[in-house]
Amino acid sequence: xxxxxxxxxxxxxxxxxxxxxxxxxxxxxxxxxxxxxxxxxxxxxxxxxxxxxxxxxxxxxxxxxxxxxxxxxxxxxxxxxxxxxxxxxxxxxxxxxxxx
Amino acid sequence: xxxxxxxxxxxxxxxxxxxxxxxxxxxxxxxxxxxxxxxxxxxxxxxxxxxxxxxxxxxxxxxxxxxxxxxxxxxxxxxxxxxxxxxxxxxxxxxxxxxxxxxxxxxxxxxxxxxxxxxxxxxxxxxxxxxxxxxxxxxxxxxxxxxxxxxxxxxxxxxxxxxxxxxxxxxxxxxxxxxxxxxxxxxxxxxxxxxxxxxxxxxxxxxxxxxxxxxxxxxxxxxxxxxxxxxxxxxxxxxxxxxxxxxxxxxxxxxxxxxxxxxxxxxxxxxxxxxxxxxxxxxxxxxxxxxxxxxxxxxxxxxxxxxxxxxxxxxxxxxxxxxxxxxxxxxxxxxxxxxxxxxxxxxxxxxxxxxxxxxxxxxxxxxxxxxxxxxxxxxxxxxxxxxxxxxxxxxxxxxxxxxxxxxxxxxxxxxxxxxxxxxxxxxxxxxxxxxxxxxxxxxxxxxxxxxxxxxxxxxxxxxxxxxxxxxxx
Numbered sequence: 001x002x003x004x005x006x007x008x009x010x011x012x013x014x015x016x017x018x019x020x021x022x023x024x025x026x027x028x029x030x031x032x033x034x035x036x037x038x039x040x041x042x043x044x045x046x047x048x049x050x051x052x053x054x055x056x057x058x059x060x061x062x063x064x065x066x067x068x069x070x071x072x073x074x075x076x077x078x079x080x081x082x083x084x085x086x087x088x089x090x091x092x093x094x095x096x097x098x099x100x
Numbered sequence: 101x102x103x104x105x106x107x108x109x110x111x112x113x114x115x116x117x118x119x120x121x122x123x124x125x126x127x128x129x130x131x132x133x134x135x136x137x138x139x140x141x142x143x144x145x146x147x148x149x150x151x152x153x154x155x156x157x158x159x160x161x162x163x164x165x166x167x168x169x170x171x172x173x174x175x176x177x178x179x180x181x182x183x184x185x186x187x188x189x190x191x192x193x194x195x196x197x198x199x200x201x202x203x204x205x206x207x208x209x210x211x212x213x214x215x216x217x218x219x220x221x222x223x224x225x226x227x228x229x230x231x232x233x234x235x236x237x238x239x240x241x242x243x244x245x246x247x248x249x250x251x252x253x254x255x256x257x258x259x260x261x262x263x264x265x266x267x268x269x270x271x272x273x274x275x276x277x278x279x280x281x282x283x284x285x286x287x288x289x290x291x292x293x294x295x296x297x298x299x300x301x302x303x304x305x306x307x308x309x310x311x312x313x314x315x316x317x318x319x320x321x322x323x324x325x326x327x328x329x330x331x332x333x334x335x336x337x338x339x340x341x342x343x344x345x346x347x348x349x350x351x352x353x354x355x356x357x358x359x360x361x362x363x364x365x366x367x368x369x370x371x372x373x374x375x376x377x378x379x380x381x382x383x384x385x386x387x388x389x390x391x392x393x394x395x396x397x398x399x400x401x402x403x404x405x406x407x408x409x410x411x412x413x414x415x416x417x418x419x420x421x422x423x424x425x426x427x428x429x430x431x432x433x434x435x436x437x438x439x440x441x442x443x444x445x446x447x448x449x450x451x452x453x454x455x456x457x458x459x460x461x462x463x464x465x466x467x468x469x470x471x472x473x474x475x476x477x478x479x480x481x482x483x484x485x486x487x488x489x490x491x492x493x494x495x496x497x498x499x500x501x502x503x504x505x506x507x508x509x510x511x512x513x514x515x516x517x518x519x520x521x522x523x524x525x526x527x528x529x530x531x532x533x534x535x536x537x538x539x540x541x542x543x544x545x546x547x548x549x550x551x552x553x554x555x556x557x558x559x560x561x562x563x564x565x566x567x568x569x570x571x572x573x
Binding site for chain 1: 227230231234240241242245248249250251252254255257258259261262265267268273274276277279280283284285333381409
């Protein structure tokens with residue numbers, strides 16, 4: 001059987017990839033995809049823990065996370081479209097109207 | 101009586117609000133020109149929910165197999181959220197008319213965001229915490245971008261969405277690690293067994309990530325970058341709602357997690373103290389440099405998150421009760437201030453700088469007096485409620501041997517007087533440069549006056565509210 005540490009390491013690497021993506025990429029959609037990667041990295045941890053502990057709580061939480069992530073994508077893409085209609089760009093460096 | 105009924109009865113305020121929200125959703129889809137109907141249904145529903153929540157404060161219990169806490173603090177926080185939602189809905193109607201965006205969906209989103217907040221305050225399990233936060237945040241992302249034609253509103257919404265979802269990732273990872281290290285997601289279990297797991301690195305990493313996620317939501321330094329941009333670009337009443345309701349909701353979770361037992365772990369107390377000091381210093385100092393009133397209030401809300409974290413870092417009953425008192429007072433003073441700004445604001449985010457308020461004391465004495473009340477209260481000058489909130493929090497810090505933190509807090513309050521009173525000074529001692537117009541309905545004006553009177557009442561008789569607060573936990 002694959003030990004728990006392998007799953008947790010993979011999950012941590014995926015999560016870190018997501019964080020780096022959010023911090024370095026400039027396209028709003030890529031940033032959003034990186035955030036989704038972070039959430040799915042967490043899901044992997046949850047399922048691994050759930051299996052290891054022999055409890056179903058983690059798997060139930062994964063379903064909640066997937067449902068919420070779907071709702072969040074719907075809202076997020078709608079916001080991105082609303083912005084694109086007014087501004088014709090998705091580069092978050094060009095979103096600079098608000099600053100002091 | 102069957103098994104379910106007592107559980108349903110004990111979450112009466114939440115159920116009422118959900119029913120009202122669903123009713124408004126239905127009305128929106130079947131009636132044409134449904135906006136006035138939705139407005140009055142929402143207002144009436146919130147008033148009824150407050151009425152149902154008040155008697156429940158004296159009861160303490162839990163429902164649904166320990167997933168929700170009922171009565172006590174959950175009801176106290178619910179009342180704060182209902183008041184925030186009520187004031188926001190009333191103020192936003194005038195505001196949306198000005199911006200040609202009067203849609204009933206606005207009230208619906210406010211109601212569902214409030215449902216999320218109530219879930220957060222009632223959460224006794226990390227799964228409910230996650231669901232509550234997301235329900236609230238998703239509604240707020242949309243509300244921030246509600247003025248669809250405005251690029252500022254779009255930009256604010258996208259920034260809030262990306263950073264909010266980013267923070268959720270950290271929060272969720274924290275929940276996963278806590279679950280993995282303890283085998284439970286129950287907050288009661290976690291607080292009771294904190295010492296047992298305090299040596300586990302996985303557990304501490306989980307607590308750390310949870311703090312990062314929640315610090316994002318309350319806008320504490322160093323996770324505050326989104327606050328000024330989002331508050332400035334969002335519709336003004338929504339900014340007020342985010343600064344008061346959403347912040348109070350995030351604090352309700354932090355208090356539930358840390359104010360009971362967790363803070364006894366010395367490292368977490370110190371960590372919170374550092375966050376508090378950094379928020380107070382950065383928020384107040386940067387607020388001085390602002391020329392836009394909304395942005396000034398955004399930085400001031402970072403500073404206020406710092407004051408409240410001070411009470412939490414103190415880790416004693418005095419600090420905790422201080423936060424609870426302050427959150428209610430803050431809801432009235434900040435929503436009142438944002439409400440007045442929304443009266444003054446004109447088409448296309450105009451009339452929002454300090455200069456636009458010049459001479460308001462002579463042209464619009466009614467608004468100027470009310471604005472001064474809110475500014476004095478935010479600055480923490482007696483006899484307004486803001487003073488007593490800060491007083492209890494700083495006393496808590498001194499009692500917990502964190503005198504340095506209390507000194508930082510008092511010094512920064514003095515700094516804050518500078519920019520709050522600058523607005524008062526501009527209103528009374530400068531001549532009007534341009535014609536000022538303010539548009540507001542009688543009901544909005546009545547609610548602003550009521551908020552100011554309550555602030556005065558709480559400031560003169562703070563012990564009556566404090567007597568209730570001490571019984572909450």
